[in-house]
Amino acid sequence: QRQLVESGGGLVQAGGSLRLSCAASGFTFGAHATSWFRQVAGKEREGVLCISDTDITTVYVESVKGRFTAARDNVNNTIHLQMNNLKPEDTAVYHCAVGEFCGMKTMLGIDYWGSGMLVTVSS
Numbered sequence: 001q002r003q004l005v006e007s008g009g010g011l012v013q014a015g016g017s018l019r020l021s022c023a024a025s026g027f028t029f030g031a032h033a034t035s036w037f038r039q040v041a042g043k044e045r046e047g048v049l050c051i052s053d054t055d056i057t058t059v060y061v062e063s064v065k066g067r068f069t070a071a072r073d074n075v076n077n078t079i080h081l082q083m084n085n086l087k088p089e090d091t092a093v094y095h096c097a098v099g100e101f102c103g104m105k106t107m108l109g110i111d112y113w114g115s116g117m118l119v120t121v122s123s
Helices: none
Strands: 003-007 010-014 018-025 034-040 046-051 057-059 068-073 078-083 092-099 118-121
Touching: 003 092, 018 034, 018 092, 018 118, 034 078, 046 068, 046 078, 057 068, 078 092
Parallel strands: 010 118
Antiparallel strands: 003 018, 018 078, 034 046, 034 092, 046 057, 068 078, 092 118
16 A cells, blocks of 8 residues: 655644654655645645755745755655744644655645644744
């Protein structure tokens, strides 16, 4: 069964850090792009950043620049999202995804979604 298995969500105080991980099971990343999305309750899901198959990262959310960094491990088919200096407005359900390529505003051609992890940042 092809799926994305996520880990690392939880509760953290403002200013703290969390590291999210997402592992592919039953398939490999290959030439696919990988991405992190988040969804705040009552709002649409938004792409946070995207990592291309050539390891180029495109950040879509201006407010996370300088705080969030992503890494892709093609040997272990895992991606990570390091989130530093977290703010209450970062509270959301975070999803990883695998798709065709990184577009200008979001990843396109999504093939797989992770089930999501809640990240809660307390003030």
